[in-house]
Amino acid sequence: MKFDRRSLIKGALAISATFALPKMLFAARPDKAFQSTDAAGAIAELFGDTATASDQVTMKIPDIAENGAVVPVTVSTDIENVESISLLVVNNPTPLASTVNFGPRSLPNVSVRIKMGQSSPVIAIVKADGKLYSTEKEVKVTIGGCGG
C-alpha cells in the first residue's frame, strides 16, 4: 500500500467518520433536562427550542388512568426522518419521563409505561429534521383505584 497524500487524507476521514457516528447515536443522557422541575424548562434544556403542535403526532394514552403507577403510552408519527420521541408528564416532580433516540433504520413509534403522580397533561414531542412537533393530552389519574 502506498502512503501518498490522497490515501492518507481518505484514511483520516474514514477514521474520524467511524468515531463520529457512534458519538451521534450515543449522545449522552440529557441529565439537566431530566432534573428540570417544570415541563417548559425540560423542553428548553433538551432541545433549546419550543415545539409546534402537530396532528401528525399520534399519542395513545388512556383518558382516565385507574393506576397512576402504570400508564401505557404509545407515540407514533408519519413524519419522516424522525430523530427522537420524548414524553413529559407536566405535573410530575420532574416532568421528563423518557426520551428515545432512533437509528437510521428505526420506524418512528415507541411504547412505554409511565408513572403519573396525579392528573396531568402529557406531552409527546417528535424531533425530525431538527424541528419539533408535539401533541398533548390530559390524563385523569384515579387515586385509590376506586373509579371515582
Add this chain to the structure above:
Amino acid sequence: MGKPIKIRAKVKGDVAEVKALLPHDMESGLRRDPETDELVPAHYITEVVAEHKGEVVLTAYWSTAVSKNPYVAFSFTGAAPGDMIKVSWTDNSGDTSETEAAMK
C-alpha cells in the same frame, strides 16, 4: 448484574417488531419504607440500548417516571427472521444487564 431482559421480536416482511420487558424495581426516590418511614433511595434504569447487526436501532433515556419492570416496544426495518436482537440497560447505580434473542 441485573436480571435478564425478556425479549419477544417478530419479523413481518423486513420490519422487526420488538417488545422487551426489563425486570427492575424503578424506585422513584419519593417512596417511604412503610416500616422505617425512611425514603427509599432512587434506583432506576437510565439508559436502554437496542442493537441489530452491530447497529444501534434505539437508545432510550429514562427517568424514575418509567413504571416498575419497564416495558418498551419499538420497530425497525432491514431485519430477517432468525436475526439476533440485543437489548441492554444501565441503571443509576451502574448496574447493567444485557440479553440477546433471535427474532421470529
